[in-house]
Amino acid sequence: MKRIVILGGGTGGTLTANRLRRSFDERDAEIVVVDHDADHVYQPGLLFVPFGLTSMQRIVRPRRQQFRSGISFRQAGIGRVDTGADRVHLDDGTALDYDVLVVATGARLLPGETEGLTGPGWLKSVFTFYTPEGAVALHRALERFTGGRLVVNVVDMPIKCPVAPLEFCFLADYYFRRRGIRDRVELTYVTPLDGAFTKPVCNRELSGLLVDKGIELVTEFNTGTVEAGPAGAGTAGSAASGAPGGRLISYDERVVPFDLAVVIPLHGGAAYVERSPGLGDELGFIPVDPSTLQAKARPNVFAVGDATDVPTSKAGSVAHFEGDVLADNVRRFLAGQELLAGFDGHTNCFIETGFGKALLIDFNYGTEPLAGHYPARLGLPLLRQSRLNHLGKLAFQQFYWHSLLPGRDVPGISSAMPARGKTRPRAQAAAGARGHR
Amino acid sequence: MPAVTYAGHSVAVNEEGFLVDPAQWTEDMAPQIAKSAGIDELTARHWQVIRFMRAEYQAKGTGPTVRVLGKTSGVSIKELYQLFPKGPAKTAARIAGIPKPRGCI
Incomplete structure (x- = not known):
């Protein structure tokens, strides 16, 4: 009897557990999923919470209910992984030995690493929508924002x-237009990228x-400090009193003033990764072979x-497109077979643009997002705003709970990025023909 | 592709001034590349960062980002910006003769 331990019961952990449960008889492999809490949040929904377009109640379900029968769920914090001894130490003092470990504990927000971010203005005039509590608090602040x-x-x-x-x-542009106050709101996007x-x-x-x-777009801005203004900035009262707002200050001393800031904090891997020598990189993410998903730490460790x-x-x-490659490679590893270099970096995102429209982008390690249609010529339009993509984004939540998490194969949706239906720019088509990335 | 002469050697650089072939780089080219990036004198602290960038590139195939530099080079992000005001990762990579660090996707 083999034991597969999966750390993390979010998107990647859940769909991996369900796929593996289907490929192993219960007499051959035990599957244990560990997570520190009991709630599975549909994370794409967090974007809509601040605008009142959905609520937390509608995007959270119990983790336990997302697993097929025959999967054990342990609710416990993770202390550390001893990859030399094939053992996970849990916060409750117990340990779990494994034959294969799958790390699926995602990314963690690190607002404390930016000076001033979690200071007096945090969740008052400085918010994030990347956490449930942040998204809910931001909803209330936007309603008060005039x-x-x-x-x-x-x-x-x-x-x-x-x-x-x-x-x-x-x-936000759409939201303020609907409220009839768009002309009183200055919207600025501040990014560390050059575009x-x-x-x-x-x-x-x-x-x-x-x-x-x-x-407005501000580029190559590396935020060093967030100085919060007084709570209630941006409301009718503060405008009347002329209360000063807050400021983002970059490491090279540029300043962007704000009344209300929505900040996406630094991300790192789960905290236990730092306590597990050899498992993660300097940010706590797991170095893996990008096409087999086997960890560089040990052959019996994978990540998703x-x-x-x-x-x-x-x-x-x-995580979805990695899932079937990963489950197959875990099976191959346990059978002593060679792993398949099957993951091509396929990524697919709906980009909501307001006014009931959305864009869709589809790309992989070697191909940037291109125009065309997905998954084939008669599919959803790529890189173009359309009502159909918006409906696709809304319908996606049902697909997530009922198809993606259970790990079902969907006809027409493959793990590898489809090339048909895409319009390639000439230079890239030529590079592709030469077999370069 | 444009060619530039550093320390008496002609090397190919890309449109942003990064060496096309990091193997062509030698330490005596660094002061001249630094001058073209607006840094008149390379101090011991600059060199600590430049050598760290080189070592990381050789080990991993890509130079570290500012955040990783701040965590691992022994020089804080604040000081990195004092040393390389126009963007530490980018400028130090150029002076160290390695490609521009891949921003994440």
Whole structure:
């Protein structure tokens, strides 16, 4: 009897557990999932909470209910992993030995690493929508906001869902227009990158959208300090009293003033990774082979989803597309077979642009997001705003609970990025033909 | 691709001024690249960062980001910006003759 221990019961951990449960008879392998809490949050939903478009109640379900029968769930904090002894030490004093370990504990927000971010203004005039409590508090603050400078700031990469802060800007524009106060709100997007997005074709499209919607773009801004203004800035009262707002200050001493700041804090791996020698990199992410997902630490350790160091977005779609490669490789490893280098970096994101529309982007390690259709010529339009993509984004939540987490294979949706349906720029098509990345 | 002469050797650089082939780099090129980046004198602290960038690139195939530099080079992010005001990771990589660190995706 083998034991597979999966650390983390989020998107990657849950779908991996369910896929593995299907491929192993219960007499051959025991599957144990460990997580420190009992709630599974549908994280893409957090973007909509601040605008009152959904509520926490509608995006949280019990973790336990997402697992197939025959999977044990242990609710406990993780102390450390001893990869030399194939053992996980839990906070409750017990230990779990494993034959294969899958690290799926995602990314952790580190607001305390930015000077002033969690100071007196935290959750008063400085918010994040990346946590349930932050998203709920920001909803209340937006309802009170009657005008002023709203700044959306990404402190540094990597972050979960790198398009979400841009979507927040687009939805904020839409939200203030619907309230009839858009002319009283200055919206600014402040990023450490040298453009709205890293990939050239997509960057052009998204930068154009920022211009169209009157959102100012500040680039190459590395936030060193957040100085919060007094609570209640941006409300009718503060505008009347002329109360000073807060300021973002970069390491090279540039200043962006704000009345209300929405900050995406630094991200790192789970805390126990730092306490597990050899397991993670300097940020606590797990170095893995980018196509087999086997950890560099040990051959019987794998990682999936946001927890890895693979060079693509930290996004649920990546965990989804990694899932079948990972489950197959765990099975191969236990059978003593060679691993398959099957993961191509496939990533797929809906980008909500407001007004009931959304864009869709689809890319992998070697191909940047391109125009065309997904998953084939008659599919959803890529890199173009459409009502269909917005409906796709809304429908996705049902797909998430009922298809993605259970680890079902969906006809027409493959792990590898589809090339058909995409329009390649000439230079890239030529490079592809030569077999270069 | 443009070519530049550093320390008497002609080397190919890309449009942002990064050496195309890091193997062509020698330490005596650094002061001249630094001058072109607006840094008149390389101190021991600069060199600590430049040598660290080189070592990281050789070990991992990519130079570290500012955040990783601040955590691992022994020089704080604040000081890194004092040493390389126009962006430590980018400037130090250029002076160290390695490619621009991959921003994450």
